[in-house]
Amino acid sequence: MIKRTLFLLSLILMSSCGSYNSIDSFYEAHKNDDQVTAVRVPRFMLSLLGNISPEMNSLIGNTKDLRYMQFPSATPERTKFLNNSMNNMTGSSFIEVYRKNDNQKRNVVSIREKRDAVKEILIYNNNTSRGSFLYFNGNFDPVKVREMAKNEDFQKLGDGLINQFNMGSTPGINQKEQKEN
Numbered sequence: 001m002i003k004r005t006l007f008l009l010s011l012i013l014m015s016s017c018g019s020y021n022s023i024d025s026f027y028e029a030h031k032n033d034d035q036v037t038a039v040r041v042p043r044f045m046l047s048l049l050g051n052i053s054p055e056m057n058s059l060i061g062n063t064k065d066l067r068y069m070q071f072p073s074a075t076p077e078r079t080k081f082l083n084n085s086m087n088n089m090t091g092s093s094f095i096e097v098y099r100k101n102d103n104q105k106r107n108v109v110s111i112r113e114k115r116d117a118v119k120e121i122l123i124y125n126n127n128t129s130r131g132s133f134l135y136f137n138g139n140f141d142p143v144k145v146r147e148m149a150k151n152e153d154f155q156k157l158g159d160g161l162i163n164q165f166n167m168g169s170t171p172g173i174n175q176k177e178q179k180e181n
Contacts, residue, residue: 022089023122023135027067034072041066065137073131079104082131086124094122098149104128109149111142118142123154 031038046060060066073079083106090096094110105127112120118140124133134154148154 023067023120026085026089027069030069030071036072037068037070039068041068062140063136063138065135067135068132070130070132073126073128076104076128079126079128079131082126086122086133090122094120097146109154111140111145113142116142118145121145121154 027038027040030036043064046063046066071082073082083104086106086108090108090110094112096108096110098107098109100107106124108122108124110122110124111118119137121136121140122133123135125131
C-alpha cells in the first residue's frame, strides 16, 4: 500500500513538472543545432527588455525564466517535426489562447494556468522557412495575456528580443569584419 501511494505521488509530481521539463529538454536538445539561435535571458537582464513598452514592462516584471529559440525550418519534414514537437510540448497541460494555421505555417500562443494566474506562456511561430518559440515562466494576469495575444504583442516582444541581443546578425563576426574594412 505504501509503495503504491509513493508511486502515485511520484507520478503526480512528475506530471506537474512535465511542461517545464519538456521545454527544458527541447531547449537543451536543440540549442547546439546548426543555424539555431538560443537565448536564455538572465534575471538581471529582464529589466532591459521591459523598456520595449509599458505592456512588456508589466509582463517582464513578473518573469522568472525567459527563453527564445530560433531555428531553420526550410524543408517540409523539418517544419512538420517542429510543429509536432511544439504540439507534444504543450499537449494537454497548456491551454491554447490563440492559434492560426495556414497549411504548415503556425502561430500559436499557449498558456498554463494555476488557480487565477498564468504560470507559463509559450509562443510558437513557424513560417516554413524559420521557426521560433518564446517561453515565459512566472506569474501573469490571464486577462492581460489574452489581450496581448490578441494584439500580437508577443510578436513585438520577440522582435524586440532579437534587436536587444542583436540576433539579426552574428555579433562577434560582423563587428570584426567591419573593423577590418
